[in-house]
Amino acid sequence: MSEQQPPNRRARLREQTTAEIKATALELMAAGGPDAIALRAIAREMGMTAGAVYSYFATRDDLVTTLIGDVYTAAVASAESARDAVSDADPGARIMAWALAMRGWALENPEGFRLVYGDPVPGYQAPEEGAGKEAELRACTGLLDLVAAAWPTAAALQSDSRRYEWTDFDPVLAAHAQADFPGLPPEALALTLRVWGRMHGLVALEIYGHLRALAHDPAAVYRDEMEDLVASLGLGAGAGAETETETE
Amino acid sequence: MSEQQPPNRRARLREQTTAEIKATALELMAAGGPDAIALRAIAREMGMTAGAVYSYFATRDDLVTTLIGDVYTAAVASAESARDAVSDADPGARIMAWALAMRGWALENPEGFRLVYGDPVPGYQAPEEGAGKEAELRACTGLLDLVAAAWPTAAALQSDSRRYEWTDFDPVLAAHAQADFPGLPPEALALTLRVWGRMHGLVALEIYGHLRALAHDPAAVYRDEMEDLVASLGLGAGAGAETETETE
DNA sequence: CCTTATATTGAACGCCGTGTAGTAATTTAA
DNA sequence: TTAAATTACTACACGGCGTTCAATATAAGG
Numbered sequence: 001m002s003e004q005q006p007p008n009r010r011a012r013l014r015e016q017t018t019a020e021i022k023a024t025a026l027e028l029m030a031a032g033g034p035d036a037i038a039l040r041a042i043a044r045e046m047g048m049t050a051g052a053v054y055s056y057f058a059t060r061d062d063l064v065t066t067l068i069g070d071v072y073t074a075a076v077a078s079a080e081s082a083r084d085a086v087s088d089a090d091p092g093a094r095i096m097a098w099a100l101a102m103r104g105w106a107l108e109n110p111e112g113f114r115l116v117y118g119d120p121v122p123g124y125q126a127p128e129e130g131a132g133k134e135a136e137l138r139a140c141t142g143l144l145d146l147v148a149a150a151w152p153t154a155a156a157l158q159s160d161s162r163r164y165e166w167t168d169f170d171p172v173l174a175a176h177a178q179a180d181f182p183g184l185p186p187e188a189l190a191l192t193l194r195v196w197g198r199m200h201g202l203v204a205l206e207i208y209g210h211l212r213a214l215a216h217d218p219a220a221v222y223r224d225e226m227e228d229l230v231a232s233l234g235l236g237a238g239a240g241a242e243t244e245t246e247t248e
Numbered sequence: 249m250s251e252q253q254p255p256n257r258r259a260r261l262r263e264q265t266t267a268e269i270k271a272t273a274l275e276l277m278a279a280g281g282p283d284a285i286a287l288r289a290i291a292r293e294m295g296m297t298a299g300a301v302y303s304y305f306a307t308r309d310d311l312v313t314t315l316i317g318d319v320y321t322a323a324v325a326s327a328e329s330a331r332d333a334v335s336d337a338d339p340g341a342r343i344m345a346w347a348l349a350m351r352g353w354a355l356e357n358p359e360g361f362r363l364v365y366g367d368p369v370p371g372y373q374a375p376e377e378g379a380g381k382e383a384e385l386r387a388c389t390g391l392l393d394l395v396a397a398a399w400p401t402a403a404a405l406q407s408d409s410r411r412y413e414w415t416d417f418d419p420v421l422a423a424h425a426q427a428d429f430p431g432l433p434p435e436a437l438a439l440t441l442r443v444w445g446r447m448h449g450l451v452a453l454e455i456y457g458h459l460r461a462l463a464h465d466p467a468a469v470y471r472d473e474m475e476d477l478v479a480s481l482g483l484g485a486g487a488g489a490e491t492e493t494e495t496e
Numbered sequence: 497c498c499t500t501a502t503a504t505t506g507a508a509c510g511c512c513g514t515g516t517a518g519t520a521a522t523t524t525a526a
Numbered sequence: 527t528t529a530a531a532t533t534a535c536t537a538c539a540c541g542g543c544g545t546t547c548a549a550t551a552t553a554a555g556g
Contacts, residue, residue, distance in 0.1 A: 010522060010533075017534090035370035038512065050513080052535050060513060117456060118366045122283035122512095126457060133461075140462060159479070162472055170462045193463055194450065194473040201449025202442070208365060209374060213381070214388060214418045215441055224410055225442040231407070232480060258502075258553060265503095288543060298544080300504050308544065 018056050020046060025067055034115045035122070037064060064120050069131025071112045075105045076139045083142065091149040092235030098146060099199045099226045103219075106203050113207050117200070140192065141176050147192045148181045153234030154191065164190050198229055266304050268294060273315055277359045282368045285312060312368050317379025319360045323353045324387045331390065339397040340483030346394060347447045347474045351467075354451050361455050365448070388440065389424050395440045396429045401482030402439065412438050446477055 024045050028036040039060050040050045057063040082101035086094045106113040114120070116132075126132065147154070164186040166174040177189055202225055205211045206218045215221055230236070272293050276284040287308050288298045305311040330349035334342045354361040362368070364380075374380065395402070412434040414422040425437055450473055453459045454466045463469055478484070 008523070014534090033371070034367070039514090040512065049536055051515085051537085054514080055534055114367055117452070117458070119282070119362055119456075122370055123281075128461075136458065136461075159472065159475055161475070162468055164468075168464050168468075173462060190463070190469050190472060193459065193469050194476070197450030197453055197459075197469075197473060198446055199449070200453055201447070202445030204365070204452045205445055205448055208367075210365070210384060211441065211445075213376075213384075214421060215438070216416050220410055220412075220416075221438050221441050221445075224407065224438060225445060227407055227409070228442070228480065232476065256554070262503090286543065287545090297505055299506080299546080302545080303503055 014056070021053060021056055021063070022067060022070065025063060026071075029067070029111045029115065030109070033111050034064075034118075034120045037067070037121060039063070060121070061124050064115075064124055065127055065130060065132060068116055068120065068126070069135060071109070072116045072132055072135035073138070075102070075109075075112065075116065076135050076142060078105055079139070080142055083146070088149070091146065092230040092233070095146050095150070095195075095230050095233070095235070096226055098142065099229075100223075102199060103203050103206075103222055106207055110207050113203070117204065118208075137170075137172060140170075140173055140196065143196055144173070144177055144189065144192045145180075147188055147195055147233075148177075148184055150233040150235055151181075151184060151188050154232075155185075155188075157232065157234050158187060158191065162190075163187070195229065198225070262304070269301060269304055269311070270315060270318065273311060274319075277315070277363065278357070281359050282312075282363045282366075283370070285315070285369060287311070308369070309372050312363075312372055313375055313378055313380060316364055316368065316374070317383060319357070320364045320380055320383035321386070323350070323357075323360065323364065324383050324390060326353055327387070328390055331394070336397070339394065340478040340481070343394050343398070343443075343478050343481070343483070344474055346390065347477075348471075350447060351451050351454075351470055354455055358455050361451070365452065366456075385418075385420060388421055388444065391444055392421070392425055392429075392437065392440045395436055395443060395481075396425075396432055398481040398483055399429075399432060399436050402480075403433075403436075405480065405482050406435060406439065410438075411435070443477065446473070 021042055024042045025037050028038070028041055028045070037060070039053045043050045043053050053063075057066070079098050079101040083094050083098045086097045088094070166178065166186045166189075168186065169189050174186070174189065177184055177186075181188075202211065202218070202222050206222075211218045211221075269290055272290045273285050276286070276289055276293070285308070287301045291298045291301050301311075305314070327346050327349040331342050331346045334345045336342070414426065414434045414437075416434065417437050422434070422437065425432055425434075429436075450459065450466070450470050454470075459466045459469075
């Protein structure tokens with residue numbers, strides 16, 4: 001019970017209660033979907049009144065925004081670590097690792113996926129900036145790293161019918177690309193977004209229940225698709241892809 | 249005002265009111281998203297009481313299910329007609345037509361897309377069968393037709409690392425494939441689902457606002473991705489792909 | 497005409513997010 | 527230490543939601 005942090009005891013209690021609110025909200029979400037994130041239910045669960053929550057979050061949407069930032073950040077972090085567990089020498093395997101990590105996270109936290117990539121909650125409007133936006137940018141830069149590593153082999157395989165400019169993209173993302181990968185053309189950024197979409201599509205269909213009724217082993221279909229993606233970048237899947245496929 | 253149909257005048261009134269409820273629901277949805285589909289709001293708009301709607305739909309979820317069926321069916325029909333407006337002789341262009349029609353529909357009816365492919369409404373659970381399921385199957389068979397037409401050139405480009413059986417897929421879809429395309433292997437069905445996912449991914453990201461902040465011309469990115477898809481099936485985009493790209 | 501089925505109303509219940517006034521506790525300043 | 531200000535919280539109210547139910551009006555069929 002000895003206080004070690006300089007800040008007030010009050011501030012520590014506040015931080016603790018804030019964390020409990022978020023944790024309770026995530027529990028409710030895991031149990032009943034993003035719609036179950038109700039201030040009254042959270043307060044009830046915590047033995048508080050609904051109004052008390054307003055001392056911590058000005059509105060329910062503020063809480064949801066915070067949760068999106070947390071969940072999204074955790075998802076991206078897990079994808080990053082999965083990717084970095086594979087050697088730089090095998091860019092194809094690194095892409096596979098990222099893709100499988102993202103799908104694995106989505107299957108383990110389907111409600112989190114809905115929260116981040118769907119309509120989180122009735123009437124919610126995502127803010128222009130914040131932790132969620134940062135996590136999204138971090139996801140894109142993570143993918144950009146992968147695409148940049150593949151670019152030497154992928155460039156020749158791209159159709160050159162359409163040209164892009166750096167100004168076609170988000171300034172922050174474009175600046176990051178130019179700074180970290182000098183010589184990389186803006187077309188690589190377009191390819192990054194396409195890769196993102198390709199990784200996202202099957203997972204979104206699966207999480208929202210459109211795939212499970214049609215295919216008994218969505219994991220195999222997804223793996224096939226990702227192998228085709230890696231091949232389309234002129235890379236081999238490498239030896240790192242020898243993992244399970246029938247798992248759920 | 250002369251009755252021509254044998255059914256009761258009452259039955260006709262019922263049908264008419266049912267249609268008005270659905271139309272009002274779609275208006276509300278277009279204005280405020282799927283969450284705006286509220287029985288009380290519909291009734292208010294129609295000068296009724298909320299309870300009266302229960303004579304037509306046993307529950308709000310029943311209404312939503314009906315709407316999903318209608319909207320999904322309309323979307324698939326528009327994709328089919330766009331596809332069939334292109335000659336059989338150019339399978340690649342037919343695929344492009346389908347993809348662009350689906351994306352166009354999604355951009356014109358973003359709330360409809362959310363209704364069909366997202367969480368339509370708090371706590372909604374999609375039924376196992378019904379018009380929505382039929383529309384989904386129709387979408388898949390429509391895509392299967394496209395993939396089957398591409399199979400002669402696409403087969404050789406597929407990785408043969410993974411084999412599928414017909415029993416890996418929905419029985420109805422598998423039966424349709426075997427009946428309509430004798431000689432087509434089950435791997436083509438897996439490819440169909442992968443194509444579906446690839447067409448869906450970027451659109452889903454765009455509709456839910458993840459792409460607009462990052463790329464100023466999502467249409468160009470999507471078109472690139474679809475051209476790559478067509479090429480990956482061993483097809484050329486053909487002459488039919490010469491349409492606008494900067495449009496919104 | 498009379499009985500039966502159906503459409504509709506109005507009120508109620510229990511959820512929800514949100515605001516407000518008042519109260520108790522803690523922090524800060526004097 | 528005491529007084530003032532900030533903060534956390536409760537209790538209550540408002541309007542909206544889906545849903546149920548008893549009562550009532552209307553049309554259908556015999």
